[in-house]
Amino acid sequence: MSTTVSTPDADETCAHCGSRIFDHDPICVRDCDDGCGSPTYFCNYACLSAHVEDNDLTAGDACEWSPEE
Template sequence: MSTTVETPEPDEACAYCGSRIFDHDPICVRDCEEECGSPTYFCNYACLTTYVDERGLTTGNACEWSPEE
């Protein structure tokens, strides 16, 4: 699986809050399960975390764990 890395436009907006990503600490995320689609940009980890939580993107995507084990 390969992908091309490109610098986003200077006015690229955060996928969560709409702020300019380069005014903050930008993060680029790709879904590489299927052909490494277009990147999604976030202005910081707080926006990325909230975006993931609100959409339930981690539900069912973890190993099973039990405190008894």
């Protein structure tokens, strides 16, 4: 499996708030559990965090860790 790295368009918008990503501190996210699909762009970590919360993307994931396991 390989992933192509490319720079998004200058007018690319945030998947959460719709702001232009390059007006802020952009983040690119890929779902690599599903064939590393198309990248999703966020203008900053706050929008990424809000997107994760709004879409309940942590449900069922391993959010706890114990050194005994």
